[in-house]
Amino acid sequence: MNELSHRSKILLMVVLAIANQTVQRAISFGEFQKLFEDRLMAIGRCHDLLVE
Numbered sequence: 001m002n003e004l005s006h007r008s009k010i011l012l013m014v015v016l017a018i019a020n021q022t023v024q025r026a027i028s029f030g031e032f033q034k035l036f037e038d039r040l041m042a043i044g045r046c047h048d049l050l051v052e
Helices: 002-025 029-051
Strands: none
């Protein structure tokens, strides 16, 4: 359980870092939402490639 907790916290910190980087570039909430979603989807695609 400790390992699962540790890994979950790391994942949340990655998401927070992506959000912080995205908000610095967005000029509106709509743009932030689109950029943030695109970045998370890109990470998901990278993960799929690594698993393959």
